[in-house]
Amino acid sequence: MTARVIDGKAAATGVIERAKTAGAALAAKTGVRPGLAVVLVGEDAASQVYVANKGRTAEACGFHSVTHRLPTDTTEADLLAVIDQLNADPAIHGILQQLPLPRGLDANRVVGRIDPDKDVDGLTLVNAGRLASGMAGEAFVPCTPAGCMVLIRQVLGESLAGKSAVVVGRSNLVGKPMAQLLLLADATVTIAHSRTGDLARVCREADILVAAVGRPEMLGADCIKPGAVVIDVGINRIAAPERGEGKTRLVGDVDFAAASELASAITPVPGGVGPMTIAMLMANTVSAAYRAAGEAPPRF
Numbered sequence: 001m002t003a004r005v006i007d008g009k010a011a012a013t014g015v016i017e018r019a020k021t022a023g024a025a026l027a028a029k030t031g032v033r034p035g036l037a038v039v040l041v042g043e044d045a046a047s048q049v050y051v052a053n054k055g056r057t058a059e060a061c062g063f064h065s066v067t068h069r070l071p072t073d074t075t076e077a078d079l080l081a082v083i084d085q086l087n088a089d090p091a092i093h094g095i096l097q098q099l100p101l102p103r104g105l106d107a108n109r110v111v112g113r114i115d116p117d118k119d120v121d122g123l124t125l126v127n128a129g130r131l132a133s134g135m136a137g138e139a140f141v142p143c144t145p146a147g148c149m150v151l152i153r154q155v156l157g158e159s160l161a162g163k164s165a166v167v168v169g170r171s172n173l174v175g176k177p178m179a180q181l182l183l184l185a186d187a188t189v190t191i192a193h194s195r196t197g198d199l200a201r202v203c204r205e206a207d208i209l210v211a212a213v214g215r216p217e218m219l220g221a222d223c224i225k226p227g228a229v230v231i232d233v234g235i236n237r238i239a240a241p242e243r244g245e246g247k248t249r250l251v252g253d254v255d256f257a258a259a260s261e262l263a264s265a266i267t268p269v270p271g272g273v274g275p276m277t278i279a280m281l282m283a284n285t286v287s288a289a290y291r292a293a294g295e296a297p298p299r300f
């Protein structure tokens with residue numbers, strides 16, 4: 001079998017288009033223009049690219065968009081003051097603290113300061129609790145797992161009843177919310193991780209395999225059940241001397257070539273899950289603005 005390659009860029013373009021249309025409709029009806037604030041602390045090169053993309057995409061959607069770039073030595077008190085100011089700003093409906101934070105800043109305390117109604121990253125305890133309690137409709141769901149679900153539904157439809165899903169990775173940002181979403185769609189879910197015994201055997205049970213471990217090409221052919229849908233969340237930059245001295249390339253957590261021989265559908269890296277992360281941020285921002293305006297948010 002040669003797997004269908006799931007086009008995350010095309011799916012993301014569709015979500016962004018719907019967010020733009022929904023934002024314009026809200027502004028026309030209520031005068032409320034969706035507003036997104038992104039906060040970046042420090043100089044992490046990848047984060048700078050992601051944050052710039054978030055701002056650009058928000059502007060392309062017609063949103064009010066602000067980016068706070070703070071130096072690496074920002075104190076937690078100063079960062080919390082920025083969050084407080086954004087919490088109080090009526091023009092801002094969504095706040096995202098870009099992660100990771102520099103050493104010395106506590107991500108739980110900083111993210112926990114965001115007003116849950118503006119938490120478009122879905123990382124506050126309130127939104128994580130809503131999702132874990134099955135109240136996904138009222139929660140903001142973290143953007144990457146929300147995007148993975150859009151891609152999975154494209155391939156398998158709404159109900160995952162009867163399907164076994166294995167999520168490799170247990171982060172608050174991806175692994176745990178991903179498992180909750182699959183469970184809510186009626187899949188039978190296992191969360192595995194780097195310390196799982198005989199990981200390949202566990203993965204081979206999966207009709208849906210979601211890889212979010214952050215280790216380049218860690219999951220090979222021995223991890224893939226024939227016909228599985230493989231969603232690769234990993235974005236790992238590795239040396240690519242074949243492209244020239246000092247060159248690099250991106251790979252996922254899955255050995256794409258090997259897995260493609262067995263899977264029925266697979267996301268590539270780049271061009272798979274990554275673009276959906278930013279698209280779902282636009283969707284969550286529109287939803288936050290709808291809620292702030294007392295309107296029912298659209299479904300993405």
Ligand SMILES: Nc1nc2c(c(=O)[nH]1)N[C@@H](CN(C=O)c1ccc(C(=O)N[C@@H](CCC(=O)O)C(=O)O)cc1)CN2
Nearest residue numbers: 050097098099100121143144270271272274275277278
């Ligand atoms: N507060 C958050 N921090 C981080 C999140 C998040 O969802 N919320 N996710 C990641 C990084 N991320 C967004 O922030 C992100 C990662 C990757 C992509 C993307 O489009 N990737 C492209 C490749 C891009 C490249 O060339 O480097 C792809 O996969 O095609 C978008 C967003 C960590 N931090």
